[in-house]
Amino acid sequence: MTLVASGAISFGTTAGAGQTPKRSIYEELGISVTSTRSLGATDMRGLADKPGNGTISISDFYGKSAGTTLININTTGSSVTGTSVTLIYGSGYTTSSPNPVLSGGTLLGNGDSAKFIITDNTSTIKVQFNATVDVSTSGTYPYLTTYSVRGGTISNIVAPSGASVNSSDNSKLDVPAGTFTYPSGTPITTLTFSGTNPTASTPSFITGSNTVTYTAASGSAPANALATEAINLKLIKL
Amino acid sequence: MSYTKQEVEEFLQRLYDAKESNPSAYLPSIWEDIEKQIQAKLKTYQEI
Numbered sequence: 001m002t003l004v005a006s007g008a009i010s011f012g013t014t015a016g017a018g019q020t021p022k023r024s025i026y027e028e029l030g031i032s033v034t035s036t037r038s039l040g041a042t043d044m045r046g047l048a049d050k051p052g053n054g055t056i057s058i059s060d061f062y063g064k065s066a067g068t069t070l071i072n073i074n075t076t077g078s079s080v081t082g083t084s085v086t087l088i089y090g091s092g093y094t095t096s097s098p099n100p101v102l103s104g105g106t107l108l109g110n111g112d113s114a115k116f117i118i119t120d121n122t123s124t125i126k127v128q129f130n131a132t133v134d135v136s137t138s139g140t141y142p143y144l145t146t147y148s149v150r151g152g153t154i155s156n157i158v159a160p161s162g163a164s165v166n167s168s169d170n171s172k173l174d175v176p177a178g179t180f181t182y183p184s185g186t187p188i189t190t191l192t193f194s195g196t197n198p199t200a201s202t203p204s205f206i207t208g209s210n211t212v213t214y215t216a217a218s219g220s221a222p223a224n225a226l227a228t229e230a231i232n233l234k235l236i237k238l
Numbered sequence: 239m240s241y242t243k244q245e246v247e248e249f250l251q252r253l254y255d256a257k258e259s260n261p262s263a264y265l266p267s268i269w270e271d272i273e274k275q276i277q278a279k280l281k282t283y284q285e286i
Contacts, residue, residue, distance in 0.1 A: 079274070086267050138263060141252045142272055148265055194265045203249055204239045205279045206272055213267045 002065040003028050009061060028066050049158045051125040067236040070101045074232050084215040085222040089233040093208035099197040101235055102145050108237055110135040116193055117234040126230060127175060128158040143201035148194045166190055180214060180223045188217035243283040250276045
């Protein structure tokens with residue numbers, strides 16, 4: 001569900017209860033309508049796409065959706081290839097223990113909108129944006145179902161300041177120097193998001209995972225091990 | 239399901255063939271992840 005795009009809107013039910021679209025911020029958050037929340041509360045800022053300490057107002061909630069969280073998971077491993085480091089956010093998914101992004105009651109389907117959020121080990125949001133996703137199942141070996149950011153659909157880049165769509169591949173996000181650290185140098189980092197889930201036809205020793213690849217835009221070193229700088233990935237179906 | 243070493247080697251070759259014939263089918267990170275998993279499986283035969 002999504003909050004109303006204009007007009008009356010309230011924390012509780014002053015502007016109306018059970019409306020379609022919703023007019024209650026608390027209803028959208030799925031909390032008690034008699035709750036007491038500061039506008040600066042983390043969940044309030046998350047819904048309003050206003051993380052951090054910046055100014056926030058009730059109009060920031062117009063048109064926003066809490067969505068359904070598909071994964072909220074700390075990194076479970078990494079691998080380095082050249083100037084890239086790939087962090088894994090959940091792995092070992094099988095047909096009997098599937099990737100929650102791609103299987104289950106609520107899942108990500110082709111053309112769905114999603115919110116991607118990366119946070120560090122102090123719960124500070126490092127990266128946040130919305131995008132449409134491509135989801136497809138290969139009809140040929142290795143028959144995996146995969147998802148990735150659909151090119152040209154990245155929008156609402158909330159964090160970090162100065163992030164932009166990569167100029168040569170518009171399915172990727174460039175984040176400014178300093179967002180992630182390096183052993184040497186301070187290049188821009190290009191981020192690539194993807195995930196997989198095996199099908200019944202996939203060889204049983206091939207499992208699925210969720211990954212974000214952090215690639216140095218220049219220089220020769222991959223970003224530092226990001227277990228602290230990008231410890232958590234949250235993927236929300238909008 | 240168990241696989242023979244030869245079957246796993248064939249899976250790896252099929253991966254290379256698939257990558258060559260349709261390189262845009264998967265992102266590099268996905269190709270690399272699959273390849274690593276197959277290589278890891280092959281390594282288990284060598285350790286036996």
